[in-house]
Amino acid sequence: MSDRTFADDIDAAVDAVGDAWRTLSGKRLLVTGGTGFIGRWMLEALLAAEHRYGLGAKVRVLSRDPAAFARKAPHLAAAFELVAGDVLTLPASGEPVDYVLHAAADASAELNRTDPARMFDTVVTGTRRVLDHAVAARATRLFFLSSGAVYGAQPWDTTHVGEDWLGGPDPLDPRNAYAEAKRAAELLGAIYRKQHGLEVVNARIFAVLGPLLSLDTHFAAGNFIRDALAGRTVRVEGAGTAMRSYLYAGDLTAWLWTILLRAAPGSTYNVGSEEAVSIADLARRTAALLGDAGHEVLGRPDPGWNPGRYVPATALIRRDLGVRQRVDLDEAIRRTAASHGWRP
Template sequence: MNSIIEEDIESLIADFPDWEKFRNKTVLVSGASGFLPAYIVETLSYLNIKNVGLNVKIIALVRNGEKALARFSHLRQYKFLSIIEHDVCDVFETEQNIDFIIHAASQASPKYFNTDPVGTLNANVLGTINLVKLAYNKNVESFLFFSSSEVYGEVLENQIPIEEHTFGYLDPTQVRSCYAESKRMGENICISWFHQYGVKAKIVRPFHTYGPGMSLEDGRVFADFVGNVVNGRNIILKSDGSARRAFCYLKDATKAFLLVLLHGENGQAYNVGNPHEEYSIRELANLMVNIKPELGIKTEVTLDKDNMQVYAKSTVSRSAPNISKMKKLGWSPGISAAEGFRRTVLSFLD
């Protein structure tokens, strides 16, 4: 395991009191090789390895088996992890008992919103229907749906930090809305199945989350910036850099996800983000170039019109969460953007 990831997971395990709730349980994770859910797989796996008696079984549903085998190559020797190549848009059946389902399969990169909008929305709608039915059939203890802060749309400045009941403008006739609208529908699927059939569904809405293991080809600006620093290239701004975002380190976010899975209220949504680490894109670029000042990296501004035809630019100028609901579950983020992005860069150089 990457040394930075191992340090993060050791710290997370030491800081999380409820691992006993996973003893002898089976956890199904969809999209398991993706950036956010992979850290959950890593954490539960590490827990098994360090605490042999815990006996957590992990079913990792992935669309690309080869990618997953590479991502979890260091875990292939262990029988507690089952990697199954399966598209969640198709019905999944198993005779195994399942205690927890984490549905995180989704095309979250903006580069897909223009090029594959149908594929983007299918996992959030059809995939959610298939897995919530499975949750009902297996009578799971908890079902966790990974939504997104994109569901809020364009809210007013005086509504930021955004509370879970606040929603703004979102145009369903714009192709970029394929992601946000289908996440909204995914949430309502969860709520409807909880209301009508009692499925113990909870929802997390991650804001901008970064950390070790994220794809540097993701298409999101902070991933591009990390890739530039790792490769010793100047940081290229493809806008005026005025848009503001709140950035949350993956270790902090992972703890929040697990808290909601175990202790979140059924039928409720929870913001997961770090409102204390809000930066404009230009400010983030300046922070990134200072991570390794010895490289002499600079910030450049290039408005690339050809790129913008592929990349579906967000119309949201500022996004930051209100995390009062998560604080009631005992969570607050603790890692600054300066430290978190430093650790992220180091993880790619390890």
């Protein structure tokens, strides 16, 4: 994918949010997790909106390594103030802020497996510190990027899980540290809304695809694209029966900014695609789209936290906020691959 195509994706996200961007005119924002995959897309869209609307927003981005981020994205480093630190050490005082976008969380499957205590603490204690900071800074709104993992194992006969689903992860299984931490963090947000009047809104994010996504982490879709681009057989280690859906990052970005700027206080929305696909079929489609070096399913036991369904219902956000999915799964695979050098 060319830089021009990526810029077109960002422009499309800015278009989708529309005049709601003007809510940020002259406002002060604090962004945590701005150097990650989702945070980077959010900042790219914010910068494009700044150029288009002349918002005059003052943005601080918390980063554990500002110098490294500045090397990776010098245009963002030049546009926004980078603040060294992390959510576990964020003080409860500081400059006044209007909006807090809390996207910081280590979604590493390896960390969740090897050090679940650290995973849980990073999400829960980190969120508590961000909430304290928001209150001390007299913030109006805090937007928490949660996860569809809060629902736990989705029943097979529930094709799309909605926000009213009251199931949850097994609290006796350490593999659910990340999921339970996100649930606890959402509860903290509800408590701070009640006790401090902070406008907390949540997005429960499901699987995503798009440029800037690393192909070497635990995400099956990224691994499949990596192998297809290398001309290797796309391999499914497990049975491939798990069901997933993938929202393109451009759509994700538009949905998230729309929630932050337009959602009612206390709102929680699923953010993801309803286009369900089995992991085996995802491997087949990826191989076919990117050169067809073939695929295989090995059928080994699945060690992951969720070998079942992970597909959201999104009727609520589409009804309330008018968002829609513009990029389907096949095109999301193509655009992600193109950003890593693939050409049709």
